[in-house]
Amino acid sequence: xxxxxxxxxxxxxxxxxxxxxxxxxxxxxxxxxxxxxxxxxxxxxxxxxxxxxxxxxxxxxxxxxxxxxxxxxxxxxxxxxxxxxxxxxxxxxxxxxxxxxxxxxxxxxxxxxxxxxxxxxxxxxxxxxxxxxxxxxxxxxxxxxxxxxxxxxxxxxxxxxxxxxxxxxxxxxxxxxxxxxxxxxxxxxxxxxxxxxxxxxxxxxxx
Numbered sequence: 001x002x003x004x005x006x007x008x009x010x011x012x013x014x015x016x017x018x019x020x021x022x023x024x025x026x027x028x029x030x031x032x033x034x035x036x037x038x039x040x041x042x043x044x045x046x047x048x049x050x051x052x053x054x055x056x057x058x059x060x061x062x063x064x065x066x067x068x069x070x071x072x073x074x075x076x077x078x079x080x081x082x083x084x085x086x087x088x089x090x091x092x093x094x095x096x097x098x099x100x101x102x103x104x105x106x107x108x109x110x111x112x113x114x115x116x117x118x119x120x121x122x123x124x125x126x127x128x129x130x131x132x133x134x135x136x137x138x139x140x141x142x143x144x145x146x147x148x149x150x151x152x153x154x155x156x157x158x159x160x161x162x163x164x165x166x167x168x169x170x171x172x173x174x175x176x177x178x179x180x181x182x183x184x185x186x187x188x189x190x191x192x193x194x195x196x197x198x199x200x201x202x203x204x205x206x207x
Contacts, residue, residue, distance in 0.1 A: 003027045003068065004200075005034045007058040007075035012160045013189070017074075020184055020193040024200065026072075034068065036061055042077065047091055048141045050077035051131035059133035070135050072200065078128035078188060080162045082150055084114060084121045093162070107154055107165045114150055122149040126166065126175075128188035130196045140199050144191030148175070159183065 004024075006017055009032040018028055031038075040057035042050040054075035062068040079093030089096035089110075096106050114122060125148065131141040151167035156176025159166075163176035168186070175183055184190040 003029060003071040005029050005031060005058065005062055005068065005071055005073045007031045007054045007073060016184055016189055017193065020190055021197055024197065031058060034062065047077040047079065047127050047129035048143065050091060051075050051129040052139060052141055055131040055133040056139060073133045074130060074196065076128055076130045076189065076192065078126065080124060080126055082124045084117055103161055107162060110150065111165060124148055124150050124166065126188040128192040130192040132196055142192050142195040144188040144195065146186055146188040
């Protein structure tokens, strides 16, 4: 295993991914950097199913290119679960109110839906499933979570997506107010990537 292709074109995500997987000794490419333009339909019912669908789909395409013969394909499916809203938006987080709708609008819509809801009922979590499709045809999937609550207003410039409304009571701030290093330490994606890193390191040793 020489390279990793991460099935995303999201540059914010790639910054986090490279920070957390730094030192693996493998080149890390985004799907875009690998020249793979496919858009895999994620029709699973869970974060794990969607991540596996994406990883296996991109791996199948990558395998057709000789330079990616010994490549691991990683994919994630992540989202926000708000308990008061029956765990919405969940697996539809990226598509909530439409894929092209700005997160400013999405975040405000969720704040509006929770207007007047007391603190103890505003619990929420970020979920991230990370799947790996390995060159030998096997696959693995892990889950990371970050528990918190929905704040009463947007705050912070460091995050993206739903970060500005995701409040961490123990730190007294939203995840968009954390430093990048602290966010990677605490985040759902950070936890999932560290678990996947362990799996990849074990497989490299076993080879």
